[in-house]
Amino acid sequence: MQSLDVTQIDTQRKHLAIFDRFDALPHGEGFIIDNDHDPKPLYNQLLAERGQTFDWEYVQKGPERWKVRLSKSKTRAIPTIGELVSGDFRKAEVFEKFGIDFCCGGKKTVAEACAKMGLDANVVSRELRKVENRPNRSVHDFSTWNAGLLMEYIINNHHQYVARSLPFLSVISAKVAHVHGGLHPEAVDIANHFEALEFELETHLQKEEKVLFPYIREMLEAKQNGSTLTPPPFGTLAHLIAMVGKEHETLMGIMAAIARQSNGYKPPSDGCTSYRILFAKLQEFQLDLHQHLHLENNILFPKALKLEKELRKRRKP
Known part of the structure; x- marks a missing residue:
């Protein structure tokens, strides 16, 4: 097994060099980290950034040299x-x-x-x-649903929930900011964040309903009918989903800022009824958004990408 003497590497580049070496490893293979002190901080960094994808075994523990066998796991059996x-x-x-x-x-x-x-x-x-x-009373196992049923559920439940909630939350957040902004400047910040969230959501949902979801439906029809799929103007589904995924991250960032400004949706002791209603509704809105984006990121999009791959293979002679 090859050895990497990290004492010969510049301090600023040590961890980067080890990460690069690790990332290039085939599954099941590894190398020896040779250092002049315990590299345990590297273990913590690897765990944080690469997860449980590696095996860490001390070969020598000091006093002058520390050696660790670092291997890339053969499989990633741990669920995400x-x-x-x-x-x-x-x-x-x-x-x-x-x-x-x-x-x-x-x-x-x-x-x-x-x-x-x-x-x-x-x-x-x-x-x-x-x-x-706990007894499971859930009637939905979304992982077993096909992409068409998932999109219908997302639109009828989550998209419509957003459409119903945005006008009310826009009005009440502005009202609370106007009445309480003097004593509670965070109320103004929350209203501003929500205005940004509203704009992002409206354009985002239009993109899904007018571009992304219709194309996924076209793919489903092509698979069912054995027909040829017209190449989309946006290149590939993977490219569009990557764009949508970045928008999801933006939405989550704004929602997280609102949660921070509201102290975890805890109204101040002098908050009026509108203040309390606003925070309760925002917390409900956050939970729905998390569920909404989970269904897309972790279930719908992987199914759609798998379908696109199948159709691409079918087009090959």
Whole structure:
């Protein structure tokens, strides 16, 4: 097994060099890290940024040289957060409780997310197991739905919820900012953030309903009928989904800013009824948005990309 003597590498570049070497490894292979002190901080950084995709074994522990065998795991058997929620949507409650992003951050494992946020992964895992032990009254297993049914559900439930909620929240957030902004400047910030969220959501949902979803339906029809699919003007579905994914991250960022400004949707002691209604409604809106984006990022989009791949293979002679 090859060895990397990191004592010969500039301090600023050590971790970068190790990460580059690790990323280039085939699954199941590794190398020896040779250092003059315990490289445990590297272990923590690898866990935070690469998750449980590696094996870490001390070969020599000092006093002058420290050697670690770092290998890339053969398989990634640990489910991601998105997969956990897709398999049992009740687990979204746990991730919401700990502030763990299960929609745009659904590709991370629990350990990865906890390491990045400074949370105890064992505590989170215990809460997830408690959910598993509860009777499951859910009637929806979204992971088994086809893309067409998922899109219909998303539009009829989440898109329509947004359309109903935006006007009310826009008015009441502006009202609270006007009345309470003097004593509570964060109310003005919340109203401004919501105005930005409203603009982003309106344009985003139009893109999904007028461009993305219709093209996915065309793919479903092409598969069912055995017909040829016309190449889309936006290049590939993967390209469009990447754009939509970035918009999802923007929406999540604005929603997170609102949650911070509202102190986790806790109204001030002198907050009026409108203040309390606003925060309760915003918290409800956040939960719906998280569920909405989870369905797209972790279930619908992977199904659509898989379908596109199948159709591309079929076009080849």
